[in-house]
Amino acid sequence: MSKFWSPFVKDLVPYVPGEQPKLSKLVKLNTNENPYGPSPKAIAAMQAEVNDNLRLYPDPNSDRLKQAVADYYGVQTNQVFVGNGSDEVLAHAFHGLFQHDAPLLFPDISYSFYPVYCGLYGIEYQQVALDEQFQIRVEDYARPNGGIIFPNPNAPTGCLLPLEAIERLLRASPDNVVLVDEAYIDFGGQTAIALVDKYPNLLVTQTLSKSRSLAGLRVGLAVGHPDLIEALERIKNSFNSYPLDRMAIAGAAAAFEDRAYFEKTCQQVIESREAVVAGLQGLGFEVLPSAANFVFARHPGKDAATLAAGLREQGVIVRHFKQQRIAQFLRITIGTPEQNQALLDALQGL
């Protein structure tokens, strides 16, 4: 705290990201990165930018990337927004699309950045309890709100809300924006982008950090009605005209264009997930149904914090949250088959 801080900064409670350890030998299963590298075509596209173009400013509109996303999803480019990680895209959406006359609604167990953005932009919020099975109950959102946001699949549970339930939510709340945060949708879910032409209040965000293995590049996107996208563009153009650098635009576009590599690596992660679920269940864990590249698991007879510490001693790091209702769970990212085996072997001895 300093006398030079504004009252606003004094009250700010920032997000604390998952640990990024400096040691390289760890089996790192704590922040849901993809165990496989990005598409070789994405790497080649980035390399070409490095070789030829870094002297020049990037395209402020990221047209090449917007076109690649629009082609992939069969939408128009004016329905696509891109930003520096989906965290930044979410920040602009909180700033530009949620109303202040009623609280924003989101699940009480979800992405812990949401309350931080509410603090940053002065948005009131109400957290809506998940049901006994840790699922979102759509009926509970049918109340006055300034907007609704939830991850799908949810994080850190991994549970998926079907499109039919999302449509019920959209119909019940037609006057406010419903934001579906699809950071993990490509590991078995169905994207709500299929619904954007039908519901002008729907905004879908995605990231290239997970299924396209570009967490280090920081690229995220949103798809929705052109009016919603226009709001995000206005915020962006009042904040940073060049959020995406040349490597990010070229690499992310190439990653979208390389469907075969994307589909193959997603499938590998999904198959590994099923093996990890079976392995954990064999060790007596209860595992929530996951459509993500991580699983959320608890052991009826073992304390999660102790397990996380024990794993760490053996060089395996997973995520443990202190929040009361989920304090007995571990969130475990799906790694390569070798990493997954190292996890299961380490757990066996604990």
Ligand code: PMP
């Ligand atoms: N949404 C959810 C639910 C997430 O878990 C994450 C990753 N921490 C993000 C958004 C942000 O991802 P990124 O900024 O890497 O695109």
